[in-house]
Amino acid sequence: MYPVAVFLLLFVNWIVLSGKFDAFHLGLGVLSCLIVTILSQDLLYHDRTKGLKARLLEAWAFIRYLPWIIWEVVKANLHVLKLAVTQKGYEEMSPRVVTFETYLKTDFAKFVLANSITLTPGTITMLIRGDVFHVHTMSQFLEDDLLTGAIERKVAEVFEPEVLKKA
Amino acid sequence: MTEYFPLIMGVALFILMIPVLYRIWVGPTGFDRILGANVIGTKTAVLLVIIGAVYDRVDMFVDFAIAYALLNFVSAIVVSRYLNRTISLKEMEAREKKAKA
Amino acid sequence: MNGFQFIAASAGSEGGSLFPLHLFGMFLGFLGLIFFLGTAVGMMRFPDFYTRMHAAGKGDTLSTMLMLTGFALVTMEDFSLGSWLLFVKIMGVVLFIFLSTPTSSHALMRAAFEDDEMPMTEEDLKKSRKRGKKK
Numbered sequence: 001m002y003p004v005a006v007f008l009l010l011f012v013n014w015i016v017l018s019g020k021f022d023a024f025h026l027g028l029g030v031l032s033c034l035i036v037t038i039l040s041q042d043l044l045y046h047d048r049t050k051g052l053k054a055r056l057l058e059a060w061a062f063i064r065y066l067p068w069i070i071w072e073v074v075k076a077n078l079h080v081l082k083l084a085v086t087q088k089g090y091e092e093m094s095p096r097v098v099t100f101e102t103y104l105k106t107d108f109a110k111f112v113l114a115n116s117i118t119l120t121p122g123t124i125t126m127l128i129r130g131d132v133f134h135v136h137t138m139s140q141f142l143e144d145d146l147l148t149g150a151i152e153r154k155v156a157e158v159f160e161p162e163v164l165k166k167a
Numbered sequence: 168m169t170e171y172f173p174l175i176m177g178v179a180l181f182i183l184m185i186p187v188l189y190r191i192w193v194g195p196t197g198f199d200r201i202l203g204a205n206v207i208g209t210k211t212a213v214l215l216v217i218i219g220a221v222y223d224r225v226d227m228f229v230d231f232a233i234a235y236a237l238l239n240f241v242s243a244i245v246v247s248r249y250l251n252r253t254i255s256l257k258e259m260e261a262r263e264k265k266a267k268a
Numbered sequence: 269m270n271g272f273q274f275i276a277a278s279a280g281s282e283g284g285s286l287f288p289l290h291l292f293g294m295f296l297g298f299l300g301l302i303f304f305l306g307t308a309v310g311m312m313r314f315p316d317f318y319t320r321m322h323a324a325g326k327g328d329t330l331s332t333m334l335m336l337t338g339f340a341l342v343t344m345e346d347f348s349l350g351s352w353l354l355f356v357k358i359m360g361v362v363l364f365i366f367l368s369t370p371t372s373s374h375a376l377m378r379a380a381f382e383d384d385e386m387p388m389t390e391e392d393l394k395k396s397r398k399r400g401k402k403k
Binding site (some may be wrong): 179183185190203210220225226236246248250 | 320357364
Binding site for chain 1 (some may be wrong): 302305310313316318319322325357367373382
């Protein structure tokens with residue numbers, strides 16, 4: 001089932017990038033997508049034990065997650081703009097490094113958490129070692145928000161609901 | 168106004184690139200320089216779309232923009248891999264213990 | 269030269285049926301320029317590498333996304349198949365940049381941290397400010 005999914009993804013990419021719909025170009029697309037699928041289909045989707053439904057649920061969770069993260073990006077940019085342009089914001093800057101441990105298990109959830117920390121206001125991920133995150137922060141009140149775990153809870157709600165039920 | 172929009176955007180983007188270029192010029196460490204190069208590279212992808220809008224061939228220039236964004240990402244990853252010293256995790260933990268003691 | 273001829277030729281065609289969409293696209297483009305101003309000034313003014321990374325990693329993502337989305341809306345002249353394909357392509361670039369810029373900034377950050385370049389603490393910042401005032 002996974003090779004078919006890889007082939008369909010590659011073929012959608014081909015159609016969007018070529019933009020021609022005659023038989024010759026579509027045939028070339030099928031041929032080249034088949035060759036790439038046969039040669040290197042094991043590079044995409046590392047964990048093959050999940051079914052199709054779980055994958056679709058993951059994609060749907062990512063789409064549900066997007067509006068919140070886009071609003072966070074806008075807030076982060078306003079914060080950077082305030083720090084950069086005004087003198088008052090520049091003086092209240094106090095950089096430091098914070099370390100905390102996460103309860104998320106899967107790699108994809110950790111990736112999303114690291115990117116979310118980078119995109120939320122005032123914080124940026126420096127180093128991940130197993131479960132331990134090293135985070136560089138810009139000012140005090142944002143650090144409190146991080147340590148109470150608001151971002152982590154939001155990521156866990158979307159990507160790993162079973163972890164929250166246990167806790 | 169629609170037809171002047173790409174020109175205005177391009178010129179403004181080019182002027183705003185100058186501070187980043189200054190950071191590449193004086194940047195104290197090599198990481199500052201590669202960071203500035205990365206920012207300019209991302210903006211060049213936008214600039215390619217703008218050039219496409221000026222010449223009315225956006226469908227062609229978008230492909231260049233895709234290739235440029237991919238190349239920019241790969242170059243950042245390669246330079247960061249080249250510049251770090253790759254100490255192992257065990258060594259790092261030992262160093263932390265020493266710093267605590 | 270070609271570009272200017274194109275501009276001169278299409279100067280009289282202002283205000284089609286899609287003008288609100290174009291106006292919205294232009295608004296997004298100028299918003300992106302404002303956020304990129306924050307990034308550029310931050311790259312100049314911030315004291316050390318890690319704080320500069322804040323400006324670059326965040327401002328770069330949002331300003332590029334906004335500008336590309338604005339251009340995708342401005343170049344949308346009619347709702348034919350070709351223009352929809354162009355729109356989808358530009359949104360593909362936006363999605364790729366949204367995923368890749370935080371990742372590459374994280375990789376650079378990690379390389380700098382493992383290269384023993386220590387981040388500036390609050391005390392260092394105060395000292396450098398005092399030194400700046402004495403001069």
